[in-house]
Amino acid sequence: ANYYGYCISIFTLDGNYVKKVATTGTGRGPLSRPISLTIDMYGFILVTEGNPGNNRVSIFRQDGAFIHCFGSKGSANGQFSDPSGIALSPNGTVYVSDRGNK
Secondary structure, three states, X not given: OEOOOOEEEEEOOOOOEEEEEOXXXXXXXXXXXXXXEEEOOOOOEEEEEOOOOOOEEEEEOOOOOEEEEEOOEOOOOOOEOOEEEEEXXXXXXXXXXXXXXX
């Protein structure tokens, strides 16, 4: 993920650029402050968007098409305040580290 470029860049294993995924913005689909990402067992790309961005997790197909997002800014259950890391368990549970919430 590219924090200042607001995109996900895809490369081959030998470092050749392939394409960028997603656009910049705050609506459903565009990225704002992408921090980290992971890819699930189906090939979907899950991206954390940190503060002062969208404070959510966005999900994309490998071709860059937006699928879904969850979370918003705040301190309640299901909300984030600078989500910074993401991981998946073997059964598909999503773990998000959040730098701003306690």
